[in-house]
Amino acid sequence: MTGPTERMTGARAFIECLYREGVDTIFGYPGGVLLPIYDELYSSNIRHILVRHEQAAAHAAEGYARATGKTGVCLATSGPGATNLVTGIANAYMDSVPMVAFTGQVPSSLIGNDAFQEANITGITMPITKHNYLVQDVKELPRIIKEAFHIASTGRPGPVLVDLPKDITTDMIDFHYPEKVELRGYNPTYQGNLQQIKKAAAEIERSSNPVIYAGGGVISSGAAAELKKFAEKIQAPVTTTLTGMGGFPGDHPLFMGMPGMHGTKYANYAIQEADLLIAVGVRFDDRVTGKIKSFASNAKIIHIDIDPAEISKNVKVDIPIVGDAKWILSHLLKHTGKAQSEEWLKKIAGWKELYPLHYLEAACKDDIKPQYIIEQINEVCPDAIIVTEVGQHQMWAAQYFKYTEPRTFISSGGLGTMGYGFPAAIGAKVARPDKVVIDVSGDGSFQMNSQEMATIVQNNIPVIIAIFNNGFLGMVRQWQEIFYGRRYSSTCIRDSVDFVKLAEAYGALGIRVTKCSEVRPALEKAIASGRPTLIDFIVECEENVSPMVPAGAAINEILDLERKE
Amino acid sequence: MRHTLSVLVENRHGVLARVAGMFARRGYNIDSLTVGVTEDPTISRMTIVVRGDDEVLEQVTKQLNKLIDVIRVSDLKAEDTVEREMALFKVSSDVSSRSEIMQIVDIFRARIIDVAPKSMIVEVTGDETKIEAIEQLLRPFGIKEMVRTGKVALRRGAKGVSS
Numbered sequence: 001m002t003g004p005t006e007r008m009t010g011a012r013a014f015i016e017c018l019y020r021e022g023v024d025t026i027f028g029y030p031g032g033v034l035l036p037i038y039d040e041l042y043s044s045n046i047r048h049i050l051v052r053h054e055q056a057a058a059h060a061a062e063g064y065a066r067a068t069g070k071t072g073v074c075l076a077t078s079g080p081g082a083t084n085l086v087t088g089i090a091n092a093y094m095d096s097v098p099m100v101a102f103t104g105q106v107p108s109s110l111i112g113n114d115a116f117q118e119a120n121i122t123g124i125t126m127p128i129t130k131h132n133y134l135v136q137d138v139k140e141l142p143r144i145i146k147e148a149f150h151i152a153s154t155g156r157p158g159p160v161l162v163d164l165p166k167d168i169t170t171d172m173i174d175f176h177y178p179e180k181v182e183l184r185g186y187n188p189t190y191q192g193n194l195q196q197i198k199k200a201a202a203e204i205e206r207s208s209n210p211v212i213y214a215g216g217g218v219i220s221s222g223a224a225a226e227l228k229k230f231a232e233k234i235q236a237p238v239t240t241t242l243t244g245m246g247g248f249p250g251d252h253p254l255f256m257g258m259p260g261m262h263g264t265k266y267a268n269y270a271i272q273e274a275d276l277l278i279a280v281g282v283r284f285d286d287r288v289t290g291k292i293k294s295f296a297s298n299a300k301i302i303h304i305d306i307d308p309a310e311i312s313k314n315v316k317v318d319i320p321i322v323g324d325a326k327w328i329l330s331h332l333l334k335h336t337g338k339a340q341s342e343e344w345l346k347k348i349a350g351w352k353e354l355y356p357l358h359y360l361e362a363a364c365k366d367d368i369k370p371q372y373i374i375e376q377i378n379e380v381c382p383d384a385i386i387v388t389e390v391g392q393h394q395m396w397a398a399q400y401f402k403y404t405e406p407r408t409f410i411s412s413g414g415l416g417t418m419g420y421g422f423p424a425a426i427g428a429k430v431a432r433p434d435k436v437v438i439d440v441s442g443d444g445s446f447q448m449n450s451q452e453m454a455t456i457v458q459n460n461i462p463v464i465i466a467i468f469n470n471g472f473l474g475m476v477r478q479w480q481e482i483f484y485g486r487r488y489s490s491t492c493i494r495d496s497v498d499f500v501k502l503a504e505a506y507g508a509l510g511i512r513v514t515k516c517s518e519v520r521p522a523l524e525k526a527i528a529s530g531r532p533t534l535i536d537f538i539v540e541c542e543e544n545v546s547p548m549v550p551a552g553a554a555i556n557e558i559l560d561l562e563r564k565e
Numbered sequence: 566m567r568h569t570l571s572v573l574v575e576n577r578h579g580v581l582a583r584v585a586g587m588f589a590r591r592g593y594n595i596d597s598l599t600v601g602v603t604e605d606p607t608i609s610r611m612t613i614v615v616r617g618d619d620e621v622l623e624q625v626t627k628q629l630n631k632l633i634d635v636i637r638v639s640d641l642k643a644e645d646t647v648e649r650e651m652a653l654f655k656v657s658s659d660v661s662s663r664s665e666i667m668q669i670v671d672i673f674r675a676r677i678i679d680v681a682p683k684s685m686i687v688e689v690t691g692d693e694t695k696i697e698a699i700e701q702l703l704r705p706f707g708i709k710e711m712v713r714t715g716k717v718a719l720r721r722g723a724k725g726v727s728s
Contacts, residue, residue: 126583127590131633134579151633185575185636309627312620 005176010138011036011169014102015044017145020177023073025049025064025430027057031077032117033104036169049430049459052451054081056423058088059449062097063427066410067385067435069222071098071153072427078104079117082163083124087417089159090128094414095243096216098157100148101125105165108136122163130158138171143178150181155188156307157220188306192323192331200278200302200319201336207276207300210236210339213259213288216243216413217281217305223326224248224406227280230329235341237348239267241282242398245409250402256348257357260288261549262395266351268555273347274299276339281305281325284314285414294554304328355547357399362540366515370468370539373519374400377438377466380523384436385410385428389421389445392474395545397440419448425463426456436527438464444473444493453506456532464526465534467499470541478544482561494541503534512536567596568622569641569648569718571726572611575634576602583632584611593617593625597650597715608636610726612717639726641718648718652696653678654687657707666706673699684709 008016014037018026025047030038041048051057054076061072072092076085082103092099106115122132131151133144141164148160204210218227218240224247231238231254238248239259248255257264259271271277277299282288289295292314303310303317304325311320321328359371370393377384378401386401388394388411403409410428412420425439439446446467456463468474471494480488503510509531513522519537526533546561574580581600588595596614603610615625622640629638641648658666659682666685670677675689689699696713720726 122579123582126586183633186633307631309624309631311627313624 005174007172008175009036009169010141010164010171010173011040013138013141013173013175014145014164014169015040015046016175017142017177018046018073021071021145021149023071026073026075027051027060027064027427028075029054029057029077029081031081031104033078033106033166034075036166037075037104037164047430049426049455051423052454053449054084055087055419056426056449056452056455058085058099058101059091059417059420059423060427060430061099061101062088062092062095063387063410063424064431065092065097065099065427066424067407067428067431069220069407070431071100071149073100073102075102076104077117078106078121079119081117082121083119086124086128087415089125089161091412091415091417091420092159093128093130095412096157096220097159098153099159100152101159101161103161103163105134105163107167108165109167111165121161125161128159129161132161132163134163135165135168138168138173141168141173142176146178147181147183151183151186155186156217189308189322190306190324190327192304192321192328194331196319196321197328197331198335200321200332203276203300203302203319204234204236204278204336204339206340208340209270209273209275209344210234210278210341211270211274211276211299212236212238212278212280213241213271213282214238214244214247214280215241215282216247217325218244218247219281219406221281221306221325222406223281223329226326226329226333228252230333233333234336234339235345236278236339237270237345239263239271241285241288241413242411243413244282245398245411246403246406249404251404256352258398260285260290260555262399262545262547263288263555264357264399265355265547265558266348268549268558269351270348271296272298272554272556277301279303279305279317280329283310286314289314290549290553290555290557359543359546362516366517368513368516368519368537368539370396370470370537370543371400372516373466373468373537373539374440376519377440377523378402380520381436381438381527384408384438385432386438386440387411387421387425387428388440389442390416390418391442391445392470392478392543392545393440393442393445393468396468418445420445422446422449422463422465423452425465426452426461429461429463436464438466441465441467442474443467443469443471443499446499447497450502453503453508453532453534457507460532462530462532467534467536468539469499469536470539470543471495472541475545477542478561481542481544499534499536508532508534510534510536512538514538566618567614567616569643569646569716570611570613570615570626570629571639571641571718571720572613572629573603573636573726574609574611575636576607576609577634580609580634583634584613584629587628587632588625591624591628593621597713599715599717612715614716637726639720641720645721646718647721648692648716649690650693650696650714650716651688651690652700652711652713654689654700654703654708655684655710656687656703657683657709658685659683662706666703669699669702675699
């Protein structure tokens with residue numbers, strides 16, 4: 001360890017700062033202006049995972065963060081390296097994931113001159129970061145890194161970018177790491193207002209049709225245990241958003257699955273008939289609310305969120321409580337009794353019976369229904385971390401897997417980034433090598449970052465990639481089928497690549513599965529192998545995600561879409 | 566409905582871009598924005614005039630507060646606020662019209678700060694209505710150019726925005 005005033009280069013100081021922040025792993029890709037930093041990394045104790053495209057470094061850092069709750073770190077060079085991070089940073093911003101992205105920058109003297117590999121990355125990322133910095137003096141470096149980690153991980157978490165001109169990394173500094181952060185413009189509220197909590201408690205006890213609508217905030221605040229106690233105490237059914245999956249046990253009798261466009265009918269019906277909606281760590285996204293005017297229109301709304309700007313942003317809230325979900329739920333628990341929900345719970349149980357999630361058996365017994373694969377994954381490894389890409393497979397993974405623990409479902413919610421899942425799964429597996437990590441993927445999404453096969457093979461990161469291969473960009477195809485008369489414009493990608501051979505070309509295990517009976521053995525083989533494995537599941541090609549709320553409709557106008565064979 | 570926001574921000578490069586970018590991205594309209602350093606050289610004050618109903622104003626305020634470099638946001642109510650704006654008008658003038666313009670300038674307690682054979686520049690300070698009134702009276706003479714600073718404002722009395 002370095003003394004408080006040891007003299008060193010900016011690059012060395014950068015490593016020291018990462019040590020102080022407890023960073024053990026970073027995901028990155030080198031480049032000209034990063035040479036001083038990579039030279040220091042060479043002899044450091046920090047594990048550097050070399051990706052094959054910077055976008056994957058950002059997604060992997062996010063997967064790492066979501067699997068652990070720690071801040072993920074990625075590193076990319078100036079210009080194209082930095083711009084390649086942009087999608088990953090935007091994704092982390094939309095889903096409020098703590099991440100610090102470091103980018104190299106051309107030397108200070110060249111900034112603004114359109115130098116080789118120069119991009120104004122702080123300008124580019126201003127609207128998609130919680131905050132960003134261009135380091136202008138090496139003396140500021142420790143303070144800025146300290147602030148970056150603090151801002152990323154506190155309040156409503158989010159990505160922070162630090163841009164490092166090359167001369168900053170070679171300039172000398174008397175290194176001293178600040179102990180405290182002083183940011184007069186940043187002071188997140190953790191403790192909720194007790195008056196508001198008491199008001200909420202009174203509303204709860206008065207209500208007969210309460211519904212808890214919980215989201216990613218429950219997971220980032222570590223409030224899953226409190227949420228369970230709270231729901232059980234007040235006897236209210238719970239629906240969790242896509243990013244809230246695992247925030248409430250998927251096998252709990254009070255659980256209603258996901259709300260919204262591809263949610264369960266009973267979750268949507270319950271919201272529409274609720275007299276009290278208790279929203280915890282959610283942002284009333286349009287995929288949840290459908291037609292906003294008729295969303296929960298009979299309900300009073302309690303909204304618990306750490307970000308005051310989310311209160312009444314989309315839906316007018318009756319009782320806002322700003323603060324940390326864990327703190328507020330644990331205090332609400334003390335002040336509230338039971339709701340008058342016996343009849344209500346019976347009604348919901350009736351809906352669950354009448355309108356369960358379901359899919360039709362395949363016409364030919366051997367054909368594989370994608371939902372069946374999710375059920376099999378759930379049976380074979382119920383404790384796995386499921387990471388998804390974006391599309392139909394993502395919705396099936398949300399609908400048919402019962403997540404019982406937080407941080408076991410990792411998916412691109414707000415931004416909807418195809419190509420997210422595989423690199424995010426790499427980050428999750430690096431963070432949790434003890435867990436089976438499965439990238440539930442589509443044949444479209446996978447090809448957006450398939451180059452990362454090289455990363456998992458080179459670093460022996462045994463991620464399992466489960467491709468739901470239907471030969472289509474399935475979600476778009478589904479919309480074309482329903483709303484555009486089956487005119488499949490640019491959505492058919494059938495037979496464009498042999499995924500098994502692709503896996504083998506990288507030195508990974510490749511398995512093709514074409515029959516129902518092979519699904520389970522393939523999963524077992526992949527897990528047992530301990531190797532990076534790709535399973536190419538050939539599934540029914542025109543299966544639809546059901547049920548579905550058409551865009552712009554109220555969420556109780558939810559349709560069954562299963563294909564009649 | 567127009568609101569005057571007094572926003573204390575860190576006096577750092579890029580802060581104006583962050584604030585302006587937030588307005589653009591969220592689709593809020595700025596009528597005017599002025600920025601300058603305060604009694605504390607590490608803090609700048611932005612006076613932003615924004616148009617919108619109470620809900621828009623609430624969101625604008627919250628989104629401003631979300632910016633790390635924003636220290637404090639206050640909605641200044643007209644009744645307890647003094648507001649000033651300065652404008653410069655370059656007005657066409659010759660021997661025949663000069664004295665008439667000077668009379669108007671007198672009435673408005675404005676000043677003439679440049680005189681040339683065919684024009685003069687009038688400086689006027691006041692609230693928005695005053696500036697609009699003098700503009701209307703000067704227009705018949707021919708306004709060649711004009712510039713307005715945008716509104717600056719302070720709360721009346723001892724209590725400030727920063728305290």
